[in-house]
Amino acid sequence: MRKLAIMLALATTAPVSAQTIVVTHAEAWTMDSAEPVRDATIVIESGRIVSVTAGGEVPGGATVIDARGKPVTPGFVNGATQLGLIEVRSASETSDESSADDRNAGFSPARALNGNSTLVSLARADGLTRALVYPSPSRQPVFSGEPVMARLREGADILDRGDLAVYATIGGGAWTKLGSRAQQWTVLRNALTEAKRAAASDVTQGPAKGRGSGGPPPARGRRPGENPIRGVIAGDIPLAIQTHRESDILQAIALTSDFKIRVVIVGGAEAWRVADALAAAKIGVVLDPQANLPFTFDQLGARQDSAAILARAGVPVAIGLVGGSIHMNYNAGLALREGAGIAVANGLPWFDGLRAVTVNPLAIWGRGGGTLAPGSDADLVVWDGDPLEPSTNALAVVIEGKQVSTRSRQDLLAERYKDTRP
Structure with missing residues (x-):
């Protein structure tokens, strides 16, 4: 439930565009450098990374995911x-x-x-x-x-x-x-x-x-x-x-x-x-x-x-x-x-x-x-800590430029059988 609450806090929407997602305030590991782009704005359109810019502007009408300074990596x-x-x-x-x-x-x-x-x-x-x-x-x-x-x-x-x-x-x-x-x-x-x-x-x-003439096999x-x-x-x-x-x-x-x-x-x-x-x-x-x-x-x-x-x-x-x-x-x-x-x-x-x-x-x-460079496939993850630590959670996942659910069967079972007694 803690993970779900954080996710709900992360995702805020302006007038929603199905084609544009922007991740703001990210510690963006683009994989082009061994150092991240800090306070990065990552713009995604039509399934592709458009830009990764420190302190960049947010296009109007975009769906915004506020990373709040957390690591963002390629998927x-x-x-x-x-x-x-x-x-x-x-x-x-x-x-x-x-x-x-x-x-x-x-x-x-x-x-x-x-x-x-x-x-x-x-x-x-x-x-x-x-x-x-x-x-x-x-x-x-x-x-x-x-x-x-x-x-x-x-x-x-x-x-x-x-x-x-x-x-x-x-x-x-x-x-x-x-x-x-x-x-x-x-x-x-x-x-x-x-x-x-x-x-x-x-x-x-x-x-x-039988293959015909003039064409390659x-x-x-x-x-x-x-x-x-x-x-x-x-x-x-x-x-x-x-x-x-x-x-x-x-x-x-x-x-x-x-x-x-x-x-x-x-x-x-x-x-x-x-x-x-x-x-x-x-x-x-x-x-x-x-x-x-x-x-x-x-x-x-x-x-x-x-x-x-x-x-x-x-x-x-x-x-x-x-x-x-x-x-x-x-x-x-x-x-x-x-x-x-x-x-x-x-x-x-x-x-x-x-x-x-x-x-x-x-x-x-x-x-x-596998990078966050402009033109790359828009697969990325917002993490709540070091992604190589097993205790870290994926707060938001984007695949092919679309934010996808991070709810698993374990989440559904936990919610179903949660003890709600006072």
Whole structure:
């Protein structure tokens, strides 16, 4: 109830314009600088940031949110989650994260995203505005499918963009039918080799019969039913590899030079051991700083300062929630902030921690943005304190230029069962 009262005090309206929102008296972290713009006026029109100006004027007819000197950041982005795909894992009708079709590795969970999940509204209330949603291993080793970006707008449709990557899993006992993980890498390399050969054939033979003359062939890896791995070879999308062991990460690094492709490491419990090699290969890492204990034998080298070690080496680091944790779908916003705070407590500079949940995940996944610069997407959050502290509340959340509700199912239950006896 305290949070609701503060929110009601924050939002004041002049004659309301559906297109213009202004946040006043903000400590605005634009992400263009390691210092905020103080007493900032943030003007939003038609879903975009128009200006961020210290002591700026408020346009007439705008909806005004008075931040009262509190921090305002870009909306937070979870770099790896299964939010919107799993409500209750034990209830099969609410678990849509994997494909059982062994004929096709190109599984996209886009059509299964559920914006009405109670976990989505909870994450939104914790300042999460976007999330990379990845599929679980399929029946076709070593591929899971194609992750998508979710935009946590209100309503059932939260798909922001698909075709972001090809997602593979190596190690961790995911493919016991293949035996040794050496065979897992062989399967992956064979798929890349075949896709490379097919791409070369397209170039030498020209457009396939039936496509018509004069027009370019359809983009590789983007047609329904076409093997998406060809999009990786074409450079359209990265290959995401969920893996933890140092030896496997070294194998992933080798792919970038052998096949001239982009790679993203997800998990990466032992990535810190090869930080310089990852930086040289321009490989981003999505990790969970809370995973400081070995969940499997692949994670024996897990440590809480891994984000700091990677960042010092120049590796782009984002925070995500992977590897069997309940936070892959539940508390996807709160656990994200807590993970970033743990990374900061273990040596990652505070501003880098903020980048790890705003700019970096969008850059790693090729989406771009995550700033409050003029022209940027108008996703932002007004906080009542340090956003990397779990006890901090999101007072106001704006997604696509619209202020959205921060009321979750927990709020509704608390209000319903509140003891009103004198």
